[in-house]
Amino acid sequence: MTNGRKSAIDVFSSRPTELEKAKTSKISVIFNENVFTMTKMRTYLSSSAFASFRDSLENRTKISREIADQIASAIKSWAMEHGATHYTHWFQPLTGATAEKHDSFFTIDKEGNAIERLSGTELVQQEPDASSFPSGGLRATFEARGYTAWDPGSPAFIMDIGGGKTLCIPTVFISYTGEALDHKAPLIKSMEAIDKAATEVVKYFDRHVKKVLPTLGWEQEYFVIDKAMYYARPDLLANGRTVFGRAPAKGQQLDDHYFGAIPERVYAFMLDLENESHKLGIPLRTRHNEVAPSQFECAPMFEAVNVAVDHNQLLVNLMDRVARRHNLIVLTHEKPFAGINGSGKHNNWSLMSDDHTNLLSPGSTPRNNLQFLTFFINTIKAVHDHADLLRASIASESNDYRLGANEAPPAIMSVFVGSYLNNVLDALETRVDEDFSDEDEMDLKLDIHKMIPDIMMDNTDRNRTSPFAFTGNKFEFRAVGSSANCSRAMITLNTIMANQLKAFKKDVDILIKKGERRDSAILKVLRECLLSSKKIMFEGNNYSHEWEVEAAARGLNNIKSTPMALDALTQNKTIEVFTSEEVLSERELRARHEIFLEEYITKVKIEAKIIMELALNQILPAAFKYQSALADTISKAEKSGLESKSLGVHKEIFYRTSNAINGAYNNIELLEKTLEEVNEVSDTREKSIEFADKVKPFFEKIRMHVDELELLVDDTLWPLPKYREILFAR
Ligand code: ADP
Ligand code: MG
Numbered sequence: 001m002t003n004g005r006k007s008a009i010d011v012f013s014s015r016p017t018e019l020e021k022a023k024t025s026k027i028s029v030i031f032n033e034n035v036f037t038m039t040k041m042r043t044y045l046s047s048s049a050f051a052s053f054r055d056s057l058e059n060r061t062k063i064s065r066e067i068a069d070q071i072a073s074a075i076k077s078w079a080m081e082h083g084a085t086h087y088t089h090w091f092q093p094l095t096g097a098t099a100e101k102h103d104s105f106f107t108i109d110k111e112g113n114a115i116e117r118l119s120g121t122e123l124v125q126q127e128p129d130a131s132s133f134p135s136g137g138l139r140a141t142f143e144a145r146g147y148t149a150w151d152p153g154s155p156a157f158i159m160d161i162g163g164g165k166t167l168c169i170p171t172v173f174i175s176y177t178g179e180a181l182d183h184k185a186p187l188i189k190s191m192e193a194i195d196k197a198a199t200e201v202v203k204y205f206d207r208h209v210k211k212v213l214p215t216l217g218w219e220q221e222y223f224v225i226d227k228a229m230y231y232a233r234p235d236l237l238a239n240g241r242t243v244f245g246r247a248p249a250k251g252q253q254l255d256d257h258y259f260g261a262i263p264e265r266v267y268a269f270m271l272d273l274e275n276e277s278h279k280l281g282i283p284l285r286t287r288h289n290e291v292a293p294s295q296f297e298c299a300p301m302f303e304a305v306n307v308a309v310d311h312n313q314l315l316v317n318l319m320d321r322v323a324r325r326h327n328l329i330v331l332t333h334e335k336p337f338a339g340i341n342g343s344g345k346h347n348n349w350s351l352m353s354d355d356h357t358n359l360l361s362p363g364s365t366p367r368n369n370l371q372f373l374t375f376f377i378n379t380i381k382a383v384h385d386h387a388d389l390l391r392a393s394i395a396s397e398s399n400d401y402r403l404g405a406n407e408a409p410p411a412i413m414s415v416f417v418g419s420y421l422n423n424v425l426d427a428l429e430t431r432v433d434e435d436f437s438d439e440d441e442m443d444l445k446l447d448i449h450k451m452i453p454d455i456m457m458d459n460t461d462r463n464r465t466s467p468f469a470f471t472g473n474k475f476e477f478r479a480v481g482s483s484a485n486c487s488r489a490m491i492t493l494n495t496i497m498a499n500q501l502k503a504f505k506k507d508v509d510i511l512i513k514k515g516e517r518r519d520s521a522i523l524k525v526l527r528e529c530l531l532s533s534k535k536i537m538f539e540g541n542n543y544s545h546e547w548e549v550e551a552a553a554r555g556l557n558n559i560k561s562t563p564m565a566l567d568a569l570t571q572n573k574t575i576e577v578f579t580s581e582e583v584l585s586e587r588e589l590r591a592r593h594e595i596f597l598e599e600y601i602t603k604v605k606i607e608a609k610i611i612m613e614l615a616l617n618q619i620l621p622a623a624f625k626y627q628s629a630l631a632d633t634i635s636k637a638e639k640s641g642l643e644s645k646s647l648g649v650h651k652e653i654f655y656r657t658s659n660a661i662n663g664a665y666n667n668i669e670l671l672e673k674t675l676e677e678v679n680e681v682s683d684t685r686e687k688s689i690e691f692a693d694k695v696k697p698f699f700e701k702i703r704m705h706v707d708e709l710e711l712l713v714d715d716t717l718w719p720l721p722k723y724r725e726i727l728f729a730r
Helices: 004-013 038-044 047-059 065-081 120-124 184-202 227-231 234-239 264-279 305-325 366-385 387-393 419-431 439-446 487-513 518-532 545-554 562-570 572-580 586-639 644-679 684-712 723-728
Strands: 086-091 099-104 106-108 114-116 146-150 157-161 164-175 212-226 284-289 295-300 328-331 345-353 468-470 475-477
Touching (some): 004 227, 004 723, 047 065, 099 164, 120 146, 184 212, 184 366, 264 284, 264 295, 295 305, 305 328, 366 419, 562 684, 644 684
Antiparallel strands (some): 106 114, 146 164, 212 295, 212 328
């Protein structure tokens, strides 16, 4: 057996230098090619069936069996014309990945003839064997069934996998007793909640608005590395993160990667990825290098939150498959490499009314300004009141490595609004009352119009260290992890905002009833919201130590580990908000809590195992070999009569190596023992806290010794590709 690292380097070095030309097409021609859009549906359905379907979608009414049969038949015809032979219900269970179970259209009819069919029933509902998806106790083991139900709001699409084509039908995943077992069902409910609440509030400004849609534009950061390097790193394979590895001499110090020229192999991959994405209707627009070597980002145009979430899940799926065609591997882990920037998935979020007005866009008239201020300040208040819940919505084992590291948003939730808006808010705070006597002139006196000029849209007033920043016409939730399903963050944001808008409207209406003019009532309540949310607003450097200190003084939480962050899911306040908005029941919240804790524990266990395994059967043996060579040299030299003092360096390095070996091994023994103890804990929450507090600290300790060995041991003996090889092999 040869050294895995050497083989990887050989494979990489012998890759052809001539790249296959990427296939590119005009985007407007291929866009949505593999999606059964409403336009296509119209041509495949009778006009009455289409009208009935569209009506059901708009008014959220039940789709009749008869119409479902017609739609199923239409989708099947379209899919088969495009070469699909199978179909699958496509869903997003709480594992974080997407799930599919393929069935063939093929069946045998009563007369024994082979036919292809998709019935309305098959379109609408399926029963995957759900017993191995996490349910957090929602399904008793004897009743392991859950079912997937068609989500008519997301279009069906064709996945082109390994030459075969499969029709994917987006669905929600529900237990037999009706509880959500996925991300999608509560996401749709949260959209309904915010639609209702926001529409009521918009009516203060525009009576004609009938609908408000939350919008999401994500930015996906990721690393791309050579496939051979990946397979020579069992730690990357097991958990997407390197558990050992010294920072390379040249890392990201020079900042020469950011927005630099994209390496050619990666470029070919990106073109291919964009091509595939466009066919699936993912409106990708931007691509660039990120700060770290081999780190990149892509972003689409924003869409309705549910569609954007589907598209992000699809993209992550596509990235993996397309990269492999180019002998590359995409890493979506939040912190694949220590000492080098991690990856996030910024969630740009806003609200749009049915006349396409962005409610978080400062308008050009006083009226629009007041509407903007209303939604802007209510968002701040919602974040203030539910900061812990937002923190919980981004909590995961892998994101823990990124949050709070010195280049990532900290685990402290705060909102950045920029100096312009800060001035506006100051004015609002101090001048609302004095202006009330002269009501008609209030807009002018408050100068709302003048205070929020169009230059607000300027990008210079940015704070890239804030976990939740206002960026001119949307909020950017930057603390979301690169491997996360955006749903968790979006469900939370939609729900707390819906709840806040309802409370706001109630207060305004009370004042109006008491005889206050509408605009003054709105301004007065906004001022109250603002005064009670001050402590969440922070304009400085979020990465600094001073902020940690100040945040603590302000009483803001800094919850560093996932198990503690997840506590927010089952607090009374949370249960109240989620149940009153009808997004998640208490049972569902408790189940989610349990599922996320279990996931945390499982991931830490996997990391612990891979650390012990790699150290014991790859690192220590290499170190022993090196020591044996050193010992040989020393003893030969001593035998030949060389003076002992000329062997000082040899001996020194021998001892240093021994110390590192002992240090690593002692900690491995302790880790093993701790794992055994912690495994005995029966309460899931307690157990996960022990994993965070007792197990994880050994990872760093072992790593320190192993990284010391990487420095000492003869380079030719080292078994794992080093950072410089993984990050700079192109
Ligand atoms: P950045 O400087 O952060 O890269 P961009 O203007 O390029 O800013 O936008 C970043 C993201 O914001 C894109 O993914 C885009 O889709 C999204 N975005 C823009 N407007 C909205 C909106 N109204 N709602 C949601 N997302 C939006
Ligand atoms: Mg951004």
